[in-house]
Amino acid sequence: MLKKRKRTEMNQGEQKEKGSGTLNLKQIIQEQKLAIPSENIHFQEPMKNHVSFRIGGPAECFITIETQEQLKTVLLFADQNKIPITILGNGTNVLVSDQGIPGITLQIKLTGIKIENHEDYAIIHVASGEKIIPLAHNLAGQGIAGMESLSGIPGSLGGAVRMNAGAHGKEMKDILQTISTLDRKGNSHTYPVEEAEFSYRHSVFQTKEEIITKVTLKLTYGKTEEIKQQMQTYANERKQKQPLEFPSAGSTFKRGNGFITAALIDQAGLKGKQRGGAKVSEKHAGFIINQGNATAEDVIELTKSVQQEVQKQFGKKIELEIELIGQF
Numbered sequence: 001m002l003k004k005r006k007r008t009e010m011n012q013g014e015q016k017e018k019g020s021g022t023l024n025l026k027q028i029i030q031e032q033k034l035a036i037p038s039e040n041i042h043f044q045e046p047m048k049n050h051v052s053f054r055i056g057g058p059a060e061c062f063i064t065i066e067t068q069e070q071l072k073t074v075l076l077f078a079d080q081n082k083i084p085i086t087i088l089g090n091g092t093n094v095l096v097s098d099q100g101i102p103g104i105t106l107q108i109k110l111t112g113i114k115i116e117n118h119e120d121y122a123i124i125h126v127a128s129g130e131k132i133i134p135l136a137h138n139l140a141g142q143g144i145a146g147m148e149s150l151s152g153i154p155g156s157l158g159g160a161v162r163m164n165a166g167a168h169g170k171e172m173k174d175i176l177q178t179i180s181t182l183d184r185k186g187n188s189h190t191y192p193v194e195e196a197e198f199s200y201r202h203s204v205f206q207t208k209e210e211i212i213t214k215v216t217l218k219l220t221y222g223k224t225e226e227i228k229q230q231m232q233t234y235a236n237e238r239k240q241k242q243p244l245e246f247p248s249a250g251s252t253f254k255r256g257n258g259f260i261t262a263a264l265i266d267q268a269g270l271k272g273k274q275r276g277g278a279k280v281s282e283k284h285a286g287f288i289i290n291q292g293n294a295t296a297e298d299v300i301e302l303t304k305s306v307q308q309e310v311q312k313q314f315g316k317k318i319e320l321e322i323e324l325i326g327q328f
Contacts, residue, residue, distance in 0.1 A: 025043075025060055025061055025083065025103070025104075026043050026061070028081060029041065029061060029077075032077060034073055034074065034077060035069075035070070035073050036063060036065075036070055036073065036074065040063055040064040040065075040066070040070075041061070041062075041063050042059075042061070042062045042063075043060070043061055043062075044058040044059075044060065044100075045058055045059045045061075045062035045105075046058055047059055047062075047096040047100060047101065047105075048096075050062070050088065050091045050107065051088075051091035051092070051094055051095075051096055051249070052090075052091055052092045052093075052154065052247060052248065052249055052250070053094070053095055053096075053247055053248060053249045053290055053294075053299070054247040054290055055095060055096060055098075055247075055290055055294055055295065055296050055299065056095075056096025056097065056098070056100065056101075056296065056325075056326075057096065057097060057098045057099050057100030057101075057296075057326070058100040058101075059086075059100055059101045059105040060100065060101065060102050060103055060104070060105075061103070061104045061105065062104075062105045062107065063104060063105070063106050063107070064106075064107045064109055065106050065107065065108050065109060065110065065129075066109050066110070066111075067110070068110060068182070068213055071106070071108070071110070071182060071211065071213065072182060072186040074104065074106060075182060075183075075184055075185070075186050075211075076185070076186050078103070078104055078184070079184045079185060083103045083104055084102060084103035084104070085103060085104050085105075085106060085184070086101050086103065086104070086105045086106070086325060087105075087106050087108060087211050088105055088106065088107045088108065089107075089108055089128070089129070089155055089156030089158050089159035090131055090154065090155045090156040090159060091107075092154045092155040092159070092249060092250055093155060093159065093163065093165075093249050093250050093321070093322055093323060094249060094322060094323045094324075094325050095249055095296055095299055095300075095322050095323070095324055095325065096296060096325045096326055097296050097324070097325065097326025097327050097328055098295050098296045098297055099326055099327050100326060101325060101326050102326075106211075108128060108129045108156065108158060108211070109129040110127040110128050110129035110130075110158075110213060110214070111127050111129050111130055112125075112126070112127040112130070112214075113125070113126050113127070113130060113135070113138070114126075115139075115142070115144070120220070120221075121218055121219065121220055121221070122144050122218075122219050122220070122221065123177070123216055123217070123218055124139065124144070124216065124217040124218075124219060125214065125215075125216050126157055126214065126215055126216075126217065127157075127213065127214050128156060128157050128158025128161070128211075128212045128213050128214060128215065129156055129157070129158065130156065130157050131154075131155070131156055131157070132147075132150060132151070132153045132154070132155060132156070132157055132160055133151060133152065133153070133154065135147070135157065136148070136150065136151035136231065137151070137228075137231070139219065140224060140227040140228050140231060141224060141228075142224075143221055143222060143223065143224050143227070144219050144220075144221060144222075144227075145219060145220050145221060145222030145227050146175055146217075146218075146219035146220050147175065147217075147219065148227060148230040148231050148234065149166075149167055149168040149169065149170035149234065150165070150166070150167055150170060150172065150175075151231045151234060151235075152167060152231075152234055152235055152238050153165050153167060154250065157215060158211075158212040158213070158215075160172050161176065161179060161203065161205070161212055161215055162203055162205045162206060162212060163201050163202070163203065163206070163323075164198045164199070164200070164201055164202055164203050165201070166201075167234070168234060171198070171200075172198075173193060173196070173198035173203075175217045175218060175219060176193045176196070176215060176216070176217060176218075177192070177193055177215075177216040177217065177218045178190055178191060178192055178193065178215065178216045179191045179193070179196055179205070179212055179214075179215050180212070180213050180214040180215065181205070181208070181210035181211055181212050181213060182210065182211050182213055183208075183209060183210045183211075184209050184210075188213075189210060191204075200254070200255065201254055201321060241283065241284055242283065242284050242287065243281040243282075243283045243284055243287050243289050246281070246289035246290060246291065247289065247290040247292075248281075248287050248288065248289045248290065249288075249322040250287070250321075250322070251286050251287060251321050252286060252287055252288045252303060252320065252321060252322055253265075253286055253303075253306075253318045253319065253320060253321055254318070254319045254320070254321045256316060256318060259314075259316060261286055261310075261318050262284060262285040262286030263285075264310050264313075264314050264316060264318070265280065265285035265286065265306055265310060265318075266285040267313075267314075268306075268309050268310055268313050268314070270285065270306055270309060270310075271285050273302065273305065273306070274291075274302070275298045275299075275301045275302035275305065276293075276294055276295060276297075276298030276301075277290060277291045277292060277293035277294030277295065277298055278290060278291070278294040278295075278298035278299045278301075278302045279291055279294075279302075280302065280306060288302055288303060288306075296326075296328070300324075300328055303320060306318070
């Protein structure tokens with residue numbers, strides 16, 4: 001999952017080639033000697049290797065963040081040098097432009113889980129880079145319930161909170177207590193769930209210039225075997241109904257207001273429709289899949305075609321759920 005920052009005017013050194021008398025981004029970063037392991041910093045990194053769609057051009061600079069101090073260091077550096085920042089979690093629910101991502105892309109891999117057991121409930125403090133699927137299984141093994149419905153979401157916790165991800169009638173907001181962030185100046189903030197402005201696939205963090213670093217969850221207790229059995233039931237349903245055998249960004253379109261988007265796409269006869277390497281899944285019409293060689297342009301053109309046809313046949317406007325990163 002990802003937070004995209006509006007592109008600001010960049011230093012001239014980022015816009016000119018080497019030898020022009022000014023520094024480019026790679027030179028700036030190398031000369032600054034940021035307190036980040038060198039193996040965590042890559043230039044012109046193919047984004048198709050880091051997103052579930054397996055599509056996307058190169059990130060100008062790609063940095064893996066493992067600690068909050070590393071994150072603060074890069075945010076301050078980027079702010080001082082007016083370098084745009086893009087935040088990436090587990091790389092699901094996003095489509096990266098074929099032209100790639102300018103500036104610095106941060107892959108957030110903050111980890112850590114702390115459990116407070118109370119008589120009737122458990123408070124879970126979790127770093128935003130933790131992945132939801134293993135987190136849910138970890139908690140289930142300790143008899144902590146409440147994440148069964150969400151246990152198949154393939155993203156990181158931070159990305160899921162940012163878009164208020166959900167499944168089987170439950171959303172992230174239903175289990176959250178607080179959300180902690182860092183702003184571009186490196187300042188910390190904590191929000192109670194009531195101030196996060198959660199709604200369907202939306203939160204205030206989609207517009208704030210802040211990065212989610214940690215959340216607290218409030219969950220209940222249950223029997224481990226029953227929790228795991230329910231999680232397995234949901235997993236079997238996903239395998240049966242969703243095209244998990246192909247790269248995708250999950251559900252491509254948002255749920256409609258009073259209608260099921262996938263059902264309209266199916267009724268419009270659009271299952272199997274292709275554009276280049278992109279295809280409307282024949283298993284689930286709400287998914288656009290990468291057959292192996294799709295480009296971002298293929299996906300965008302196919303989504304536009306689907307939207308236009310649904311509008312034409314049913315008079316319904318359908319919106320993208322996936323987030324577009326880079327220039328389209």
